[in-house]
Amino acid sequence: xxxxxxxxxxxxxxxxxxxxxxxxxxxxxxxxxxxxxxxxxxxxxxxxxxxxxxxxxxxxxxxxxxxxxxxxxxxxxxxxxxxxxxxxxxxxxxxxxxxxxxxxxxxxxx
Amino acid sequence: xxxxxxxxxxxxxxxxxxxxxxxxxxxxxxxxxxxxxxxxxxxxxxxxxxxxxxxxxxxxxxxxxxxxxxxxxxxxxxxxxxxxxxxxxxxxxxxxxxxxxxxxxxxxxxxxxxxxxx
Numbered sequence: 001x002x003x004x005x006x007x008x009x010x011x012x013x014x015x016x017x018x019x020x021x022x023x024x025x026x027x028x029x030x031x032x033x034x035x036x037x038x039x040x041x042x043x044x045x046x047x048x049x050x051x052x053x054x055x056x057x058x059x060x061x062x063x064x065x066x067x068x069x070x071x072x073x074x075x076x077x078x079x080x081x082x083x084x085x086x087x088x089x090x091x092x093x094x095x096x097x098x099x100x101x102x103x104x105x106x107x108x109x110x
Numbered sequence: 111x112x113x114x115x116x117x118x119x120x121x122x123x124x125x126x127x128x129x130x131x132x133x134x135x136x137x138x139x140x141x142x143x144x145x146x147x148x149x150x151x152x153x154x155x156x157x158x159x160x161x162x163x164x165x166x167x168x169x170x171x172x173x174x175x176x177x178x179x180x181x182x183x184x185x186x187x188x189x190x191x192x193x194x195x196x197x198x199x200x201x202x203x204x205x206x207x208x209x210x211x212x213x214x215x216x217x218x219x220x221x222x223x224x225x226x227x228x
Contacts (some may be wrong), residue, residue, distance in 0.1 A: 001208035031214035041198050041222045048216035090214040096207035098217055
């Protein structure tokens, strides 16, 4: 099945800093999602982005499908951005299985 | 409204108990999913229902029994669980379930049920 890898595994930043999270995937995809998991376990949808670029406030994402990677940008970090960020993908050639990466744990220090 | 609800929020059960987890969505979605998430790990798919029919079972032990009574509801029946089954159980839904080169739709997750098996 598809392999999804995220980097870095951990990131500690000062409030106000910018960050870039990376997701590499091993297959062509028809679904690529970014999630933020809060401390209570809720997975919050950030972007549905199998290709192209999207922006939502301080967050933006870019997926380069031909090169099999996606990037999540967070600008002007706030303490509420802390948590685990997951990338997840569905392969063009598999079933409906959404496969998650191992996540990036982001800690924003005031 | 992109909301998936799950009950209960927390559940503690003994190894001989029978309990059920419930999931509901009112977005008109026709695909629903159960995921299991152990501490400090990513969610892992357990089951997929597409148009109320089970389409994927990821080799889940029979002590977990899914049920989809209608297009809005998804249950997970639990029986004779082991302590290692303690985890966060997440439900999700999407417009439909894509297959192969067909479009796959965005999945929306509920808040989860935190299960402890004693």
